[in-house]
Amino acid sequence: MPKAKRSHKKKYDYDKNRKKQKRNFLKKYRPKIEDVNIRHAWDNYKTSCKNLQDMGLAFDPNLSLPIKVAAELEEEASQPFEDDKSLSRDLIDYVQHMVGRHMDDYTAMARDEKNYYQDTPKQIRRKVNEYKRCHPAHYAAFLQSIAANANPQSSTLAANANPQSSAAPSFSR
Numbered sequence: 001m002p003k004a005k006r007s008h009k010k011k012y013d014y015d016k017n018r019k020k021q022k023r024n025f026l027k028k029y030r031p032k033i034e035d036v037n038i039r040h041a042w043d044n045y046k047t048s049c050k051n052l053q054d055m056g057l058a059f060d061p062n063l064s065l066p067i068k069v070a071a072e073l074e075e076e077a078s079q080p081f082e083d084d085k086s087l088s089r090d091l092i093d094y095v096q097h098m099v100g101r102h103m104d105d106y107t108a109m110a111r112d113e114k115n116y117y118q119d120t121p122k123q124i125r126r127k128v129n130e131y132k133r134c135h136p137a138h139y140a141a142f143l144q145s146i147a148a149n150a151n152p153q154s155s156t157l158a159a160n161a162n163p164q165s166s167a168a169p170s171f172s173r
Contacts, residue, residue: 037072042055087134098124100146 033039048108049059056070101115102108106121106128119127120134132139 035073037076071097085134091127091130092135092138096142097127099128099142 030044033042038055043054046054052053052059084105098109098112101112109115109124110119110121115124115171
């Protein structure tokens with residue numbers, strides 16, 4: 001014959017801090033506001049609809065209200081955006097080394113001995129494009145310096161190959 005099932009009565013846990021639990025629960029469902037102007041105007045004790053209505057924004061996009069905070073947002077949005085993303089010095093040196101040696105040959109870059117992390121050609125292309133995007137002036141100057149270094153070498157080779165073009169007279173017997 002089976003044993004009779006005992007009902008488990010839920011006991012109150014005195015060790016839990018209910019106030020802290022409620023605060024964490026409410027914080028979890030509170031919206032995260034990244035914009036400074038809206039964050040300062042936001043009241044946590046009001047509903048989302050009421051907060052937006054007080055700021056002059058519409059909770060329902062089909063309903064438009066007079067705009068109060070939107071002027072500040074428009075002013076902030078109209079200012080030019082500066083891309084402050086920069087690359088590490090190591091990555092810049094790496095890309096300059098690869099471009100200086102191989103120009104646009106990404107498969108050769110992948111086989112280069114300086115490719116310590118064994119990047120694939122596609123990963124190297126992505127790093128070169130990131131360098132072009134973050135530092136376009138530096139990249140253009142770097143390419144010009146490569147071209148300037150390539151030209152004097154070719155002119156000195158041509159001068160050495162043709163000794164008649166030098167200023168010194170040549171004597172023949």
